[in-house]
Amino acid sequence: MSVAAEMTSIEPRIAELIRHSMALRETDGVAGPCAGVLRDVVSQALTSSEGGKRLRARLALAAFDQATHGDASDERRAGMLDLACAIEVFQTAALVHDDIIDESDLRRGKPSAHRALSQATHSDAIGRGLGIMLGDLLATASVDIADDASRRLASSDGIVAAFLNMHKEVEVGQVLDLAVELAPLDDPAALADASLNVFRWKTASYTTIAPIELALLAAGHDPDESRRTALAIGRPLGLAFQLADDLLDVVGSSSRTGKPVGGDIREGKRTVLLADALDMASPAERDELVDAFSAPSRGDDRVGRVIALFESTGAVARSRERIAALWDESRAAIAGTCAGDAPEDRAFAEACARFVPLA
């Protein structure tokens, strides 16, 4: 299926599923000005869910088509489409909470959910509270959509459990991400390990591992085998994806990412790039980096200087090497699972390759 055709089936279905899942069974008494705020929240759910590239849904659909050799009935393919959409809805839920935790004002070039809700209610505190609830509502909706979808798939066993395991892994990843902020800067190797580990749990979990695992379960494969295959392909692929995303923050452009260049540095985020730069820097450069990341905030000049150090120390080049090696590892696993060259095999390999634009 062409990318345009895929997006045409995914995009409107996500909105439809969110609307359906967020509707109340009874609406007794929800009236007046309070109903208006509830409408704002549901409408923000739809706004926040727009504009993604749907890489995760498309990977899940490609993995399902590959596993079923494109032979699934329309009913099952429709169930799989909804399951794929559920992953996207969960992503939106996670991003809404992520933006509150990071106090980010922008997401995909628009006001982040809690900021938009603060503006709508003229209150930062109420907007933030509504943002927490919007994230909760979207997380609930994502499981509801997955549960509904699983009942329309021939093999529904373990799908909801695997979906909830994905939730848990991302939540654990966010905990680890916050913990890394407390890590000292004097052990670059440990910092690099800790950052890659955050990528495993916070990103690879739902970006590449779960889409493949859920698709294989939906295709009726054995749960343990599905898990092993999903980890072999999805773990290195997801790490490569997040490394590439962090690299884009430094070498990319604002119009491409929807975020200002150097945003991670401005926030003082501990990344693999920082760890590699610390590892390869001269003592004077290392002091400069530690100073920059120990300061309470960083202005444009300092951000520019850190980007220059990431380049000159060789950290950017090492990230590119890391990405290439992880992509090789993932490709070997893909070849081990689907060596054929049927259209579904090639489409699955292409869906994987979309995660590593810089490789």
Added chain:
Amino acid sequence: MSVAAEMTSIEPRIAELIRHSMALRETDGVAGPCAGVLRDVVSQALTSSEGGKRLRARLALAAFDQATHGDASDERRAGMLDLACAIEVFQTAALVHDDIIDESDLRRGKPSAHRALSQATHSDAIGRGLGIMLGDLLATASVDIADDASRRLASSDGIVAAFLNMHKEVEVGQVLDLAVELAPLDDPAALADASLNVFRWKTASYTTIAPIELALLAAGHDPDESRRTALAIGRPLGLAFQLADDLLDVVGSSSRTGKPVGGDIREGKRTVLLADALDMASPAERDELVDAFSAPSRGDDRVGRVIALFESTGAVARSRERIAALWDESRAAIAGTCAGDAPEDRAFAEACARFVPLA
């Protein structure tokens, strides 16, 4: 079953289920200081879940025993116990987020979860972020526990969907609760309606409606009939419960509630008590109340004066009348459903009565 025996089966099982559900399937790479923070979060999950009266779990078990005439197999009763525990785990999840939204420092007489995590990490921002994730992790765990439990019940259809519907209703209730804070104080009747409506969604949903509905579904009853019965008994019962809880904030003692007396007033919460007081106050008293609740904060003197006005205007008495009328409505529905006087019928009626200690 005696209360002590019930608590002996519920309390340790909740801790066991949380530990089991929050454990990772693979633990690759979770090591070092980051693992320590993750352990803090899991340990806080257990601490936050302690100390509840387990009214919801006990109501669910009593409803199940009534519906199955105490004849369920041990396997099914064990599944129902876990489903009942899942409701309690969800409550803890909701309270963790609630305390972040309300910026509450205390819960059940101990530091609230985000405060405890702020202390552990020496950072308010990280502690709050970890608190948001802890709420998410517990919400995920609650569905996971319910999903697991449903597979051990003879009739599992619709249990996960009903459980997720409960999540959604509470989240909508929290949105409405935040919206009420924006409501003007010049229309007491509308304010009373809006507050009662918050009780329907934020409290009755998971306190009394869902425990009964889930128990009836677990007992194999028809979904629509289960919903109707749960609403008929649980809706007025849950409203009465929350009215009684708000009343305790004014007429109760700190040692009983684990919170300082007048806490709702101090926070400026719009409640049915406030609405009734505004409705029955003299013009001068009304101005005084509006002034007090329009101020950015309220000290001890003002809190004491508002409590006195809640008494003198008759708002406290009207809340007692409201509670009595709602309890009558619930009792009529109970009598309509289980008019028998088998031990299970009486135990169910007693489990309901525990929600209205002031009636």
